[in-house]
Amino acid sequence: MKADLLLIDERQGRKIVYHFGIPHIGWLGVLLQAKQEKVIPLVKPILDKLLYEVGFWLSRKRYHHKLQLAGEN
Numbered sequence: 001m002k003a004d005l006l007l008i009d010e011r012q013g014r015k016i017v018y019h020f021g022i023p024h025i026g027w028l029g030v031l032l033q034a035k036q037e038k039v040i041p042l043v044k045p046i047l048d049k050l051l052y053e054v055g056f057w058l059s060r061k062r063y064h065h066k067l068q069l070a071g072e073n
Contacts, residue, residue, distance in 0.1 A: 027056070028066050035070050043070040 006017055009026040017024045025033070031047060034040045044067055050056040051063070058066075067073035 028058075028062075032066065032070055042072060043067065044072050 004023065006022055006024040007026070007030065008014055008017060008024050014024060014026070027050070028047075031040070031043045035043050040046065047058075047063070047066065051058060064073055
């Protein structure tokens with residue numbers, strides 16, 4: 001496919017692609033990149049919706065860390 005990046009969030013899958021040197025990104029990385037490229041204005045509302053309405057899981061520590069990286073904490 002000649003893709004530049006693999007979108008993957010499953011832990012075991014990430015270990016495998018890392019082992020093979022395949023560039024990859026997860027859903028948090030997509031949100032951060034979208035904000036950086038001004039595709040979205042804020043990460044927090046989307047992140048909160050994914051966590052509290054859709055059912056994605058993220059540790060509290062990682063939640064705050066990603067918001068800090070987005071400049072929203």
